[in-house]
Amino acid sequence: MVSIKRMEPEDHPALLRLWNRFEETTTTGADGPEGFAGFLGRNEGLCYCAVDGEDLIGSVMAGDDGRRGYVYHLAVDERYQGRGVGRMLMEEVEKSLRSRGVEKAHLFIYGDNPAIDFYRRLGWHLRGDIEIMSKVLIGSEYMGTRLDEGGADRE
Numbered sequence: 584m585v586s587i588k589r590m591e592p593e594d595h596p597a598l599l600r601l602w603n604r605f606e607e608t609t610t611t612g613a614d615g616p617e618g619f620a621g622f623l624g625r626n627e628g629l630c631y632c633a634v635d636g637e638d639l640i641g642s643v644m645a646g647d648d649g650r651r652g653y654v655y656h657l658a659v660d661e662r663y664q665g666r667g668v669g670r671m672l673m674e675e676v677e678k679s680l681r682s683r684g685v686e687k688a689h690l691f692i693y694g695d696n697p698a699i700d701f702y703r704r705l706g707w708h709l710r711g712d713i714e715i716m717s718k719v720l721i722g723s724e725y726m727g728t729r730l731d732e733g734g735a736d737r738e
């Protein structure tokens with residue numbers, strides 16, 4: 584049976600395995616062990632895993648910067664997709680953000696990701712009025728991608 588649990592630093596290796604199965608959940612320097620543990624510490628109670636027994640089968644991470652919430656790394660193992668696990672993860676994270684007083688949340692998504700329709704079903708809407716501008720502040724290398732070269736357009 585699938586259940587939702589708080590994400591912990593020890594989940595890192597299983598999460599990387601999950602994220603690396605999808606092109607859509609890109610990993611960057613921020614997903615290294617230190618960046619990951621730091622993010623969990625700063626955003627306690629905002630990051631969740633879906634588990635089936637010992638198996639980690641889904642994830643979502645959110646950050647609260649004191650103004651808006653940001654959702655990252657939503658993923659569900661292909662074998663468990665279409666069974667409401669993504670919805671459960673998003674409902675948990677939205678509830679947690681709301682309980683911290685966060686009025687609005689955003690997420691970044693590639694324009695061709697079919698998950699846009701998933702989010703729409705959950706009440707999210709695609710913005711047509713905002714473009715994202717990015718700048719690499721610290722070049723890093725992680726999982727074979729240099730952020731200050733080809734990786735500049737990764738999240």
Ligand SMILES: CC(C)(COP(=O)(O)OP(=O)(O)OC[C@H]1O[C@@H](n2cnc3c(N)ncnc32)[C@H](O)[C@@H]1OP(=O)(O)O)[C@@H](O)C(=O)NCCC(=O)NCCS
Nearest residue numbers: 607657658659664665666667668669670697698700701704
């Ligand atoms: C997006 C993702 C997390 C959805 O997970 P899931 O567990 O299959 O989703 P659920 O079963 O909870 O679906 C919830 C609802 O969305 C709908 N839905 C799910 N995927 C959909 C899709 N691709 N297109 C349209 N609707 C979709 C479901 O039919 C369901 O509708 P209902 O509850 O009204 O019946 C999963 O497809 C995934 O891991 N994708 C790859 C990673 C990814 O792209 N992540 C997003 C990065 S921004």
